Amino acid sequence: MRQIGRLIGGVLATLLLASLLIFVALRVMPGDSAQVALGVNATPEALDAWRATHGTDRSLIVQYVSWMASLVTGDFGTSFVTGRALTPLIVDRLQVTLILVGLGMLVAVIVAVPLGALAAVTSRNVAGAVISGLSQLGVAVPSFLVGVVLVALFAVRLGWLPAGGWVPPAAGVGQFAARVVLPVIALGSVQAAVLTRYVRSSVIDVADTDYLRTTQAVGFTRMAALFRFGLRNAAIPVVTVVGVQLAAMLIGAVVVERVFLIPGLGSMLVDAVSQRDLLAVQGIVMVLVTVVVVINICVDLLYRLIDPRLRLGGAR
Numbered sequence: 040m041r042q043i044g045r046l047i048g049g050v051l052a053t054l055l056l057a058s059l060l061i062f063v064a065l066r067v068m069p070g071d072s073a074q075v076a077l078g079v080n081a082t083p084e085a086l087d088a089w090r091a092t093h094g095t096d097r098s099l100i101v102q103y104v105s106w107m108a109s110l111v112t113g114d115f116g117t118s119f120v121t122g123r124a125l126t127p128l129i130v131d132r133l134q135v136t137l138i139l140v141g142l143g144m145l146v147a148v149i150v151a152v153p154l155g156a157l158a159a160v161t162s163r164n165v166a167g168a169v170i171s172g173l174s175q176l177g178v179a180v181p182s183f184l185v186g187v188v189l190v191a192l193f194a195v196r197l198g199w200l201p202a203g204g205w206v207p208p209a210a211g212v213g214q215f216a217a218r219v220v221l222p223v224i225a226l227g228s229v230q231a232a233v234l235t236r237y238v239r240s241s242v243i244d245v246a247d248t249d250y251l252r253t254t255q256a257v258g259f260t261r262m263a264a265l266f267r268f269g270l271r272n273a274a275i276p277v278v279t280v281v282g283v284q285l286a287a288m289l290i291g292a293v294v295v296e297r298v299f300l301i302p303g304l305g306s307m308l309v310d311a312v313s314q315r316d317l318l319a320v321q322g323i324v325m326v327l328v329t330v331v332v333v334i335n336i337c338v339d340l341l342y343r344l345i346d347p348r349l350r351l352g353g354a355r
């Protein structure tokens with residue numbers, strides 16, 4: 040219970056500090072939300088009325104406390120630009136981004152784990168060198184460039200898949216899959232290249248340990264010993280990298296969403312920044328921070344599932 044209390048307290052403190060930094064950072068940015076919303080020809084009276092309506096004429100402390108009070112109830116406020124409630128918009132866009140990032144990460148793990156393990160086992164052979172070289176090349180290629188190439192090849196030249204757009208899974212699995220496959224590959228392929236190198240390095244480190252040599256001495260082949268006794272220890276640093284990659288993909292998905300015209304949270308954030316829609320930007324960034332914090336908590340829990348010594352240490 041004490042550990043749970045410390046965990047909850049740490050999460051709340053992190054989110055509170057993040058909210059304060061987000062609020063202050065947006066307030067020191069140049070530009071006037073009222074001027075952006077009403078246009079350059081707006082009269083001073085109209086600007087003052089707009090600020091009074093949206094509460095931007097109040098002190099910063101009052102604005103921050105009011106925003107936090109709304110967040111606690113799940114209310115992200117009303118858009119300065121469109122006048123629409125932000126909560127349903129953010130929730131809808133978040134679902135799109137989480138689907139895209141989740142599928143991209145799944146592809147990366149499915150590709151990287153066996154390739155990385157194979158590259159480690161065959162590190163002194165041609166196969167290992169080829170996998171390492173291809174993964175190094177993949178690390179250097181940005182995901183948006185992969186997306187552009189995929190669109191040019193499979194959508195424009197071959198006509199096999201649509202070039203962009205989004206269809207939710209509930210509207211039809213076939214249409215959803217047709218539109219999501221290219222952006223998922225664009226996101227997942229680059230992350231797979233990064234993850235392959237980490238898996239390779241981690242497996243090589245584990246393969247050189249004394250306990251694996253012992254298992255081989257009693258009759259296990261190197262591959263059998265590695266898969267039966269070594270992968271759990273090799274998984275700990277890999278889980279860390281996966282957590283970092285998930286957080287990075289939330290931000291990196293912005294460019295991919297633009298390339299494939301996907302209405303995700305990243306696209307909404309770019310639009311809100313360009314329109315200086317402060318409440319929308321605050322809400323979106325706060326949601327992204329919260330998702331990253333949740334990812335970190337999940338990584339910590341996975342550590343304890345993978346390594347029993349951490350559970351025993353926590354029990355003491």
